[in-house]
Amino acid sequence: MATNFPHLLAHVRGAARFFLDAWHGLLIRRSQVRALVGEPNSRRYAHAHPPGWPRIFTAGVYLLALTACGEPVEWQDNHGYGWYYNAVTASGWKVRWDEVVTEATPAYLSDVNFYETTWQRMRECTGMDGPPAFIVAKPLAYIQARYGPNIGGYYHRNPPLLVIDETAWVLRHEQGHHVQLYTTGDSDHDHHHPMFKTDGCTFTVGFP
Numbered sequence: 001m002a003t004n005f006p007h008l009l010a011h012v013r014g015a016a017r018f019f020l021d022a023w024h025g026l027l028i029r030r031s032q033v034r035a036l037v038g039e040p041n042s043r044r045y046a047h048a049h050p051p052g053w054p055r056i057f058t059a060g061v062y063l064l065a066l067t068a069c070g071e072p073v074e075w076q077d078n079h080g081y082g083w084y085y086n087a088v089t090a091s092g093w094k095v096r097w098d099e100v101v102t103e104a105t106p107a108y109l110s111d112v113n114f115y116e117t118t119w120q121r122m123r124e125c126t127g128m129d130g131p132p133a134f135i136v137a138k139p140l141a142y143i144q145a146r147y148g149p150n151i152g153g154y155y156h157r158n159p160p161l162l163v164i165d166e167t168a169w170v171l172r173h174e175q176g177h178h179v180q181l182y183t184t185g186d187s188d189h190d191h192h193h194p195m196f197k198t199d200g201c202t203f204t205v206g207f208p
């Protein structure tokens with residue numbers, strides 16, 4: 001989060017990651033196909049199909065791989081975060097916080113009602129709505145290593161996932177992207193909506 005430009009950069013990186021992962025996924029499948037049909041793992045065979053039925057089988061598996069290549073491996077595992085969670089809020093949000101909660105972090109981080117209340121206030125403030133999604137709290141250092149040096153949180157779609165840091169300060173911001181995506185069809189990654197102004201909902205929605 002922080003400023004708009006780094007956030008935009010993170011989105012660009014996300015798009016690049018999408019295509020790299022799609023390519024990587026195909027490479028993985030190619031090696032799996034080789035293992036299945038017993039194709040020797042050599043440069044010569046990397047560009048040649050084995051004869052007979054293995055060739056047909058290979059073509060079939062490639063076809064399956066191609067039809068599935070829009071969903072990179074990472075996205076098939078909740079954007080690489082997996083599906084483990086600590087609690088489910090009253091309206092169905094799944095939240096994982098145990099990787100960041102320590103004696104030094106705010107108590108609300110491990111309070112399931114905090115996440116529910118923030119979401120309900122966001123709905124009331126914006127007049128928008130959306131389905132419950134997944135929230136994962138990660139150390140800020142992890143987030144910045146993955147998304148960029150000035151990024152404090154990230155909103156993934158398909159499936160919707162809100163990544164927040166150990167202060168949860170960006171929770172409202174990422175919920176702002178989520179509520180817009182499911183109300184207008186656009187997550188507003190350039191932050192044009194008034195909710196992202198300093199007197200807007202993503203700032204004025206209160207913490208406990």
Ligand SMILES: [Zn+2]
Pocket residue numbers: 001007173177189191
């Ligand atoms: Zn944003």
